[in-house]
Amino acid sequence: MLSSIGRAVLVVGAFASTPATFADDTGTEARTDSVVRSVCSNSGMVFNEAVSTLGQFDALVIGETHGTNEVPRDFLALICRSLVLEKKIQVGLEIPSDAVDAARLARLVRNGHRAKDILARSGFWRLSRDGRSSVSSARMVQYLLELEEAGFIRVVGFDMRVTGQEPFGDTASDHLLGDSELKTKTSRLLILLTGHGHADFATGSNSLSNSLANRGLSVLQLEYTHNGGTAWVCMSGKCGKTEIPPRGHCTTSIQLKLK
Numbered sequence: 001m002l003s004s005i006g007r008a009v010l011v012v013g014a015f016a017s018t019p020a021t022f023a024d025d026t027g028t029e030a031r032t033d034s035v036v037r038s039v040c041s042n043s044g045m046v047f048n049e050a051v052s053t054l055g056q057f058d059a060l061v062i063g064e065t066h067g068t069n070e071v072p073r074d075f076l077a078l079i080c081r082s083l084v085l086e087k088k089i090q091v092g093l094e095i096p097s098d099a100v101d102a103a104r105l106a107r108l109v110r111n112g113h114r115a116k117d118i119l120a121r122s123g124f125w126r127l128s129r130d131g132r133s134s135v136s137s138a139r140m141v142q143y144l145l146e147l148e149e150a151g152f153i154r155v156v157g158f159d160m161r162v163t164g165q166e167p168f169g170d171t172a173s174d175h176l177l178g179d180s181e182l183k184t185k186t187s188r189l190l191i192l193l194t195g196h197g198h199a200d201f202a203t204g205s206n207s208l209s210n211s212l213a214n215r216g217l218s219v220l221q222l223e224y225t226h227n228g229g230t231a232w233v234c235m236s237g238k239c240g241k242t243e244i245p246p247r248g249h250c251t252t253s254i255q256l257k258l259k
Contacts, residue, residue, distance in 0.1 A: 011130055015060055035147065035149075035152075036080065038146070039080065046145060054082060056218070058218050060190065060219075060222065062078075062194070062222045063194065063197075065195075066130055066233070068229070068231045069128065071165070072134075075193050076144070083153075087187055088188050091153050091192075092158045093156070093192075094157075094158065095157075095190075100155055105118050106119050110213055141155070152173065159172065169204075170205065190212075200221070212250070225248030227246050
């Protein structure tokens with residue numbers, strides 16, 4: 001069984017690569033190029049070295065601290081950069097599946113008031129107070145759905161917990177791998193964004209990375225490191241802006257450990 005652990009590298013750079021075309025005619029190609037330019041101009045740093053490694057794996061699991069402005073922008077940049085890969089990209093987010101469905105439907109109605117009504121009927125978007133439902137995260141979801149609509153990626157929510165007592169890793173893996181769009185392994189790449197504890201191979205039944213590896217997928221785990229700052233964090237039932245200490249060591253190259 002192959003599993004991998006890496007450190008995320010934040011390398012500033014503009015998105016300049018051209019994605020593999022899905023066009024049937026010149027007009028469609030022009031439209032898809034326009035979508036990529038429009039969406040990816042809103043992205044942040046680019047994980048250049050991570051992308052060059054992705055072709056070797058079935059899944060990339062990124063561990064993050066919920067509730068920052070930077071992670072959604074940087075994750076969007078990673079997806080934009082990954083469009084050059086010769087794989088079908090499935091983007092997974094640690095939010096409920098019906099929250100993605102609500103955002104997808106809200107986008108389709110293309111009417112501000114109706115879209116807000118649709119999101120208001122979603123328990124996640126209406127009731128969640130942690131960083132996963134922040135304005136920055138919601139904006140990222142909308143940009144990802146724009147890429148999905150253009151045919152570049154598929155977006156999936158994999159937080160299927162009901163009671164909070166379920167083993168997160170297996171519950172999420174079952175949903176991800178049970179999705180009909182995700183069953184073709186050879187040409188598929190899962191790019192998943194989740195909390196640090198769910199990304200870490202060492203967290204037992206809570207580990208999404210470990211669960212996917214146990215199902216025969218080759219998994220690359222990246223940890224999003226930072227120098228500290230503020231994040232909207234929920235702890236012990238209380239949510240708010242919180243000072244967070246530095247995490248890990250920001251480096252200039254990916255260091256992989258294969259085991």
